Amino acid sequence: MAKQANLYAFPTADALAPALRSYVISCQEAGIARHGVFKVAVSGGSLPKTLAQALLAPGASDADTVKWDQWEIFFADERAVPLDHADSNYGLLKAELLDKIGEGVGQPTVHAIDPEALDDAQELADRYEKLLVRSFASRDSVKLPIFDLLLLGCGPDGHTCSLFPGHALLRETSAWVAPIEDSPKPPARRVTLTLPVVTHAVRVAFVATGAGKKEVMKEIFETGKGLPCALVNEGTGERCSWFVDNAAVEGVSYPKRPFSL
């Protein structure tokens, strides 16, 4: 039987942060060893805050270092709004994390959407896809980009990125980045990495905390085969790890593992 997603549960969201940090640093080291950089894509929602808690903490040793200057940060999904708008995932990451990195430790390269194309979601997606093509080499030679790590959230309906349950976008097979004009979670116009890109990543990590997630967690891990988060689990197997607090998985029968790298 194919190996399945790892589910790591912690007593609280605070207790989750050090494990998430170790996991991200191990993915960073693997990416740098493979190609000299760490290519990571992040979602919006509550994730940037948790990431900041994990990554801005002081390192315990030389090995426990976030090598910001070797990071290339992309967005797993983004809302079609100006970068300084309250709904911008870039703006959120900047406020929660990027602005707090501090001086003297190097800065990541951050790839935001093109704010010149906000009125046309298809054009916005095409431009972001071209940016990925430039970054991951030519599409003639690379069928899909391979992110070292995707850091994702999980919505209460089982969506992830801007891939929503039952949406036609789940059937996308060739685009790397797709537009969405009817997101059920506002704002309606967004762009998102597609499911083939998400499941092609070297590693995928979900962060889900709070009792508000427990019903959907039951569905994802027990019954809800077609939910976007469940599709990511199926497509990535053991390359996928969930970092959750106990409140989010209360009553979920899927086996939880002690965290280890």
Ligand SMILES: O=C(O)[C@H](O)[C@@H](O)[C@H](O)[C@H](O)COP(=O)(O)O
């Ligand atoms: O831009 C977005 O809306 C997000 O990328 C979205 O996919 C988010 O990650 C989930 O909705 C989970 O959000 P929470 O972590 O806030 O529950």
